[in-house]
Amino acid sequence: MGRNKKIKVIIPLAGKGTRLRPHTYSKPKPLLHVAGKPVLGHILDSIKNLDVEEVIMITGDMEEQIREYVDNNYDYKTAYFKQTEMLGDGHAISMAKDEVRDTDVLIIFSDTLFVKNIKTDIDEIKDYDGIVWANKTDTPERFGILNTKEETITEIEEKPEKPKSDLAIIGLYYFKSSKQMFSYLEKAMNERRTSKGEYRLADAMALMVEENHKLRAVPIGDWLDTGIPETMLSTNKYLLENGHNKTIKTNNSIIIEPVYIEDGCVINSSVIGPHVSIAKNSTVENSIIKNSIIGEESRIQNAQLTNSLIGDCAEVIEKEKSLNIASNTIIR
Numbered sequence: 001m002g003r004n005k006k007i008k009v010i011i012p013l014a015g016k017g018t019r020l021r022p023h024t025y026s027k028p029k030p031l032l033h034v035a036g037k038p039v040l041g042h043i044l045d046s047i048k049n050l051d052v053e054e055v056i057m058i059t060g061d062m063e064e065q066i067r068e069y070v071d072n073n074y075d076y077k078t079a080y081f082k083q084t085e086m087l088g089d090g091h092a093i094s095m096a097k098d099e100v101r102d103t104d105v106l107i108i109f110s111d112t113l114f115v116k117n118i119k120t121d122i123d124e125i126k127d128y129d130g131i132v133w134a135n136k137t138d139t140p141e142r143f144g145i146l147n148t149k150e151e152t153i154t155e156i157e158e159k160p161e162k163p164k165s166d167l168a169i170i171g172l173y174y175f176k177s178s179k180q181m182f183s184y185l186e187k188a189m190n191e192r193r194t195s196k197g198e199y200r201l202a203d204a205m206a207l208m209v210e211e212n213h214k215l216r217a218v219p220i221g222d223w224l225d226t227g228i229p230e231t232m233l234s235t236n237k238y239l240l241e242n243g244h245n246k247t248i249k250t251n252n253s254i255i256i257e258p259v260y261i262e263d264g265c266v267i268n269s270s271v272i273g274p275h276v277s278i279a280k281n282s283t284v285e286n287s288i289i290k291n292s293i294i295g296e297e298s299r300i301q302n303a304q305l306t307n308s309l310i311g312d313c314a315e316v317i318e319k320e321k322s323l324n325i326a327s328n329t330i331i332r
Contacts, residue, residue: 006053007104007122008178011043012083012092013059013066027312028062030110031069032232033279033293035239036246036260039226040066042113042239044074047106049119052076056099058083058092088198090185097182105178107201109171113235115222115242122174128152128216130175132205134167135223143168144202146217153215156206158195169202170223184208229309236293237275256290279312 013030030040037045044055055076059066060083070078081095093107106122114133121131132153134146140163147155147164157163175181185204193203209215224238225231240258248261255261256273262280271288278284279296287303294300295312302318310316 005104006051007106007174008053008100009047009050009055009106009108010093010096010100011040011055011057011108011110012089013040013057013110028060028065029226031065032226033277033295034226034232034236035244035277036262038069039113040069040110041073043108043110044070044076046114046118047108049117050106050122053103054079054099056081056096058095060084060086086198088194088200090188090199090201090204093201094182094185094189094199097178100178100182102177102179105175105181107173107175111225111227112171113224113226113239114170114172114220115224116220118172118174121218125174125176125216127214129177129180129208129213130173130205130215131218132215133170133172133220134217135170135220136166137168138166140166140168144200145169148217151216151218153205153209153217156202156209158200158202158206167217170220172220173201173205180208180213232293232309233275233291233307236277237291240275240277 013028031038034042056079057066058081063080063082067080079099083092083095089109118133125131132146137143141159141161143159145157145160145163145165146153146167146169148167181204184207185201188203188207189199195203205215224235226235240260244260245258246260247255247257248263248265250267252269253267254271256271258275259273260277261267261272262278264281265278266283268285270284270286272284273290275291276289278294281296282294282298284300287300287305289300289305292305292308292310294310295314297312298310298314300316303316305316
């Protein structure tokens with residue numbers, strides 16, 4: 001029997017995004033563009049088929065940019081809590097306890113994009129207390145790792161030196177009882193169970209498993225990471241090749257699809273693509289660009305760019321290289 005209970009969604013957004021600097025000095029990591037919209041937009045789109053009662057966002061610096069984007073583009077009921085001390089994702093999630101109360105809860109980490117209808121998994125939760133979506137990885141030492149018996153999680157290891165499996169936690173979780181989840185999160189924090197000095201949701205789930213609560217490991221299928229420049233570009237490529245593509249009328253230019261060129265852009269005498277995203281109101285003239293992401297209101301002139309991330313309001317003039325430059329930067 002399908003579940004019809006409304007769901008509250010928690011999205012921790014407070015991370016500094018240090019691996020994506022210099023872009024995250026002036027913009028929160030979830031607002032960086034990939035395949036035609038901010039990462040946060042892709043996340044919010046992925047839950048549109050769920051019966052979402054409220055989206056709760058745990059923010060850090062530059063919260064006002066998050067609020068402005070969500071208010072202008074979505075009609076979810078929202079709540080915001082600002083994490084002023086970076087004490088880990090477990091601490092961030094705990095801040096939503098009073099807002100969530102005792103509803104079903106879905107938790108999505110902000111650099112986790114996925115291509116799957118998770119509603120089907122939620123509807124089929126059966127006698128499990130929760131779901132942890134996972135994916136096989138070639139580098140299990142970088143992730144929280146699940147050990148399972150059939151689909152039931154038997155052990156959770158946080159970035160183990162000698163992993164017992166290759167099944168990585170991707171940062172997507174569902175709990176039938178948020179009250180139960182928060183009680184174990186509180187217990188983990190009271191017992192000061194930490195990973196590298198930070199409180200983690202994985203530690204709370206490990207306690208649940210130790211006390212025989214049933215958590216189900218479910219494969220996610222396509223898992224797209226946006227945590228570092230290289231994975232931003234590979235995720236951009238994947239999304240463009242799988243339906244997230246768009247172009248506009250250009251002037252004396254060649255467009256090699258797939259690309260995503262947002263409204264308001266001007267493209268003159270250039271070759272664009274494949275695998276290029278250009279955010280709104282940018283101008284490209286006499287340039288060749290491939291496998292790159294260009295931010296809003298940027299200007300690219302007489303340049304050849306590949307494998308590049310260009311921030312908002314940047315200027316790149318007469319350059320031939322791969323670049324990773326911040327917003328409001330001029331490169332000549």
